[in-house]
Structure formats: C-alpha cells, structure tokens
Amino acid sequence: MESIYQRCRDFAASFIAPYTDRTDSESRFPEESFKALGEQGLLKLLIPEAYGGFGKGLEEHAQACLAFAETCSTTALCYMMHNVAVMCLVTHGSEELKKRVFTDVVEHGKFLALAYSEFGTGTHFYLPEMTAVVSGDHTTFNGKKSMVTSASYASYYLVLAPSVEEGKINNWVFPLEAEGLSFEMSGWQGMGMRGNSSCPMRVDQVRLDSSYRIGAEGTGEEQVFQVVAPFFITGLGAIYSGTALHMFEVASGHAAGRKYPDGRSLSHIETVQVHIGNIYKQASAAKAITLEAARAGANGEADALAKILAARIFASEAAIECGRLSMRVGGGKAYNKALPLERLLRDAYAGQIMAPSADVLTIWLGKALTGQMIP
Ligand SMILES: Cc1cc2nc3c(=O)[nH]c(=O)nc-3n(C[C@H](O)[C@H](O)[C@H](O)COP(=O)(O)OP(=O)(O)OC[C@H]3O[C@@H](n4cnc5c(N)ncnc54)[C@H](O)[C@@H]3O)c2cc1C
Structure with a gap:
C-alpha cells in the first residue's frame, strides 16, 4: 500500500497542487498535471507489464485516486476515469486494440475517458439510446452523450451503444480524431469538479470498423x-x-x-x-x-x-x-x-x-x- 499511495502523494505535491486553485477558479482542465502523469508513468498504472505498464489492479487504483483527491478532487476524478477505461481494454480488448491504445498511453502520455451518460437515460448510463447501424465490417453511430469528463483532452473515449443483438449493448473505443466526433465545450458549468471539462459529445455519422469494439458482439x-x-x-x-x-x-x-x-x-x-x-x-x-x-x-x-x-x-x-x-x-x-x-x-x-x-x-x-x- 505504502509505495503507490506515497508515490502518488509525492507526485500530487509536486505536479497537482501548483495548479489546483487555477483549475477551480478558471474551470480549466489540469493539462499540466496530466502531462506530468504521462511523463512520470502514472497513466500506465493498470496497463499490463507486457505492454510496458505497471500491471497493477483495483487496490493500487484506489490508492492512487485517494492520494490525488487528498490534493485535488477534480484531477483525481479525471484520472480515475482513465484508469477505468484502461481496465476495460485490459480485460476485454483485442490484442490489436490493446497494442494501439496502450502504446499511445505508454509512449505518448495519451489518456482515456468514458462517454457513457446520455441526456435521455441519465443516471442509468448502461441503457444507451444512440444509434449504431451496421454495414459489413463498419458501424455508423449517431447520437449525443451528455457529460464527458476530459472532453477534447482525452485521446480515446469509451462509448456504449446498442448491439445488433436485441437488448444487448457494445462498448466501443472512439478516437478523438474520428470524423463526426465533436464536443460542446461551453457545456460544463459544474458547481464543483470544475477542472473536469465534462462536456456533451456529439456523434454525427461516426463510422468505425469492428476493430474498435471492445470484446465480442453484445458483451458491453x-x-x-x-x-x-x-x-x-x-x-x-x-x-x-x-x-x-x-x-x-x-x-x-x-x-x-x-x-x-x-x-x-x-x-x-x-x-x-x-x-x-x-x-x-x-x-x-x-x-x-x-x-x-x-x-x-x-x-x-x-x-x-x-x-x-x-x-x-x-x-x-x-x-x-x-x-x-x-x-x-x-x-x-x-x-x-x-x-x-x-x-x-x-x-x-x-x-x-x-x-x-x-x-x-x-x-x-x-x-x-x-x-x-x-x-
Ligand atoms: C462531475 C461529473 C462528471 C461526470 N462525468 C461523466 C463522464 O465522464 N462520463 C459519463 O458518461 N457521465 C459523466 N457524468 C454524468 C453522471 O455520471 C450522470 O449520468 C448524470 O449526472 C446523470 O444526470 P441526470 O441529470 O440525467 O440524472 P437523472 O437520471 O435525471 O437522475 C436524477 C436523480 O434521480 C435519481 N434517480 C434516477 N433514477 C432513479 C432510480 N431508479 N432509483 C432511485 N433514484 C433514481 C438519482 O438519484 C439521480 O441523482 C458526470 C457527472 C458529474 C456530476
């Protein structure tokens, strides 16, 4: 416990604390802290060693989030979502998808986010209403997610969408640069967690091949x-x-x-x-x-x-x-x-x-x- 927790406490004192006031007062995403998280290797906490990560699990995830939140809750929350998305890929992602995304995290300090909630189904985020139309190996998505933490700053967004199998859903990875993906950046007015940049995400004719789906059809x-x-x-x-x-x-x-x-x-x-x-x-x-x-x-x-x-x-x-x-x-x-x-x-x-x-x-x-x- 002591090593990850203490390491993250030390990191927070040097690389999170200096930006915390400004993050809140200007409702500004903690970009400097995330750059340092990448440079210091903490974005790869849960990535398996075979892909260049530390291969840690739930306990270390909790310790890191705890340590960061003792300095800045909003930075900790953005980090927490990245870890959750990484773990989905660790357990269910294809070899190809893991290599692609984890290389970006490990070598380039990129990070992930969760684009799950919608305006309609709200807190019941596992019931997506967005549409997913399949044609051959490609799926075309349309819809809107309501509050996406790290919006526009994260490089990959996990998105829940309906499966072709009735009543089932899929979990997809949307790259930031996917054509048709955009964010309503004025959409975050949170009373707290003001660094989150939790903005709506528009999905307008986004077209992805099946290599971007996490796991088998219908396992979302x-x-x-x-x-x-x-x-x-x-x-x-x-x-x-x-x-x-x-x-x-x-x-x-x-x-x-x-x-x-x-x-x-x-x-x-x-x-x-x-x-x-x-x-x-x-x-x-x-x-x-x-x-x-x-x-x-x-x-x-x-x-x-x-x-x-x-x-x-x-x-x-x-x-x-x-x-x-x-x-x-x-x-x-x-x-x-x-x-x-x-x-x-x-x-x-x-x-x-x-x-x-x-x-x-x-x-x-x-x-x-x-x-x-x-x-
Ligand atoms: C700081 C912050 C960051 C966020 N980041 C993300 C993110 O990165 N990705 C993402 O996908 N979402 C994110 N969200 C969205 C969030 O997690 C919720 O999905 C969203 O706040 C639900 O909004 P809503 O107003 O539509 O809730 P509603 O569904 O309208 O619910 C309103 C309230 O009604 C109550 N309620 C509803 N249904 C029931 C029920 N069946 N039983 C009992 N009570 C019920 C709940 O207590 C709820 O608080 C974020 C939210 C916040 C505040």
Whole structure:
C-alpha cells in the first residue's frame, strides 16, 4: 500500500497542487498535471507489464485516486476515469486494440475517458439510446452523450451503444480524431469538479470498423457490471474519501492556527474540537472502508460487491458531511474563500449524483445483500 499511495502523494505535491486553485477558479482542465502523469508513468498504472505498464489492479487504483483527491478532487476524478477505461481494454480488448491504445498511453502520455451518460437515460448510463447501424465490417453511430469528463483532452473515449443483438449493448473505443466526433465545450458549468471539462459529445455519422469494439458482439453489459462498476465505484469511494481527508487537513490546520486576541486558538473551543473529531472520524472511516472494499474486490471475495457499494455510498455522504462541519470550523474565512473548504464542499456534492447515483446504489446494495439481481 505504502509505495503507490506515497508515490502518488509525492507526485500530487509536486505536479497537482501548483495548479489546483487555477483549475477551480478558471474551470480549466489540469493539462499540466496530466502531462506530468504521462511523463512520470502514472497513466500506465493498470496497463499490463507486457505492454510496458505497471500491471497493477483495483487496490493500487484506489490508492492512487485517494492520494490525488487528498490534493485535488477534480484531477483525481479525471484520472480515475482513465484508469477505468484502461481496465476495460485490459480485460476485454483485442490484442490489436490493446497494442494501439496502450502504446499511445505508454509512449505518448495519451489518456482515456468514458462517454457513457446520455441526456435521455441519465443516471442509468448502461441503457444507451444512440444509434449504431451496421454495414459489413463498419458501424455508423449517431447520437449525443451528455457529460464527458476530459472532453477534447482525452485521446480515446469509451462509448456504449446498442448491439445488433436485441437488448444487448457494445462498448466501443472512439478516437478523438474520428470524423463526426465533436464536443460542446461551453457545456460544463459544474458547481464543483470544475477542472473536469465534462462536456456533451456529439456523434454525427461516426463510422468505425469492428476493430474498435471492445470484446465480442453484445458483451458491453458484462463489461459494465464486471469491470466498469467495480473500478468506477471503488474509484469514486477513494475520491470522496480523499476529499474528506483533505477537508480534515484544512479544517484542523485552520483551527490550530486561527488565534483570538487572548492568544487562544479555535482549537481550544470544545465545540470546534467536537467538529474536528467528527470530521476525522468520518474521513478515516471512509478511507478504511474503501481500501477494504478494494482489497476484497481484488481478491474476488464473496462480499466484495456489497463492500464496494457501501464504501462509495458512505464516502460520498461522509465528504458532504465533513464539508458542512468544516465550513462551520472555517467560519467567515471559509465562506469568503480564504480557505479551500467551500471548493471541497462543492466538489463533494458531485458524489451523490454521479452515475450510478448514491440513491441508485443504495437500492443496489439492498439487492446485493438480499441476494437479488442488480440492476
Ligand atoms: C462531475 C461529473 C462528471 C461526470 N462525468 C461523466 C463522464 O465522464 N462520463 C459519463 O458518461 N457521465 C459523466 N457524468 C454524468 C453522471 O455520471 C450522470 O449520468 C448524470 O449526472 C446523470 O444526470 P441526470 O441529470 O440525467 O440524472 P437523472 O437520471 O435525471 O437522475 C436524477 C436523480 O434521480 C435519481 N434517480 C434516477 N433514477 C432513479 C432510480 N431508479 N432509483 C432511485 N433514484 C433514481 C438519482 O438519484 C439521480 O441523482 C458526470 C457527472 C458529474 C456530476
């Protein structure tokens, strides 16, 4: 645990922290941090060693997302999506597709994104409405994706589209330069996660041959539930745990440093001590349950799914609660943006609505625990 987590913490201090304020205030994609992620090899964390990567899995994915989110939640979120897309290719991609994409990641620092959600089916992103018309070895796509993190910055986009097999879906890789692919770059006005560039993607007569499809015809749903779900949901648990830990650092540091004229600090006030204790309790519990979920998932344990769902729900709710308490500790200085707490609270609010939302996942958790089918 210590090496990947610590390595990513060190990376974040040097290559993410310097850009974090500007990323939020200008709603700017963290390009410099992503360039450094490529140069320092962290984009290839999950790529198998045979393709020049580090061959790591779910636990290291969680550790990296956690470490980055302790410095910048939005940069961590963009990175998390890249890892999820990479893992889909690792498990289901053809040899040819893996070579093509992984070479670009390993040698050229390119990265990936997920273009799944649509305006119509919203949080139920595994039910795409876009069209896919097959002619020989080629498929022509039309439609629109609603919120694509890293839009226009990523070089490859995983896209869910209907299969020719009734009721099934496929998972495709769309290269950025595919003719007919465009982004509505003014479409991101997020209250938080402002570096995400989560813009709508237009798919207008995009034509791809079958080498761009991940896995066999009609296996998209299997990929969503076997690969995307564990890596994405665990990754979100890690990001909101990291956000909550970041809140603890800022709130406790402020409580110790803010002095009254009599020389006493905020941290001498019992109510503030209670708030700091509650923030620590929630943030630490979120981290612990998330890392345990990642461990259980990596080892294929029977209760891994329940742990992963519980971790993600708990961490996103804990981050919002830690943000609420941190704002009380921070007072007027936090409200007036002298501290980054209001930014972290805005970032935290993405947790409950990102697909599958906390409400949907709570239902899934109940189903998993009572032995019923998900979704
Ligand atoms: C910061 C951020 C980044 C994102 N990045 C990406 C990305 O990179 N790629 C991508 O594909 N998508 C992305 N999304 C989109 C996202 O994950 C959701 O799909 C999208 O927010 C759903 O939007 P909607 O308003 O249509 O939700 P709706 O489907 O309208 O749902 C609204 C709310 O209703 C509730 N709800 C809906 N159905 C049910 C149900 N059956 N049971 C219980 N509650 C229900 C949910 O709690 C949900 O929060 C991103 C979103 C955010 C906030």
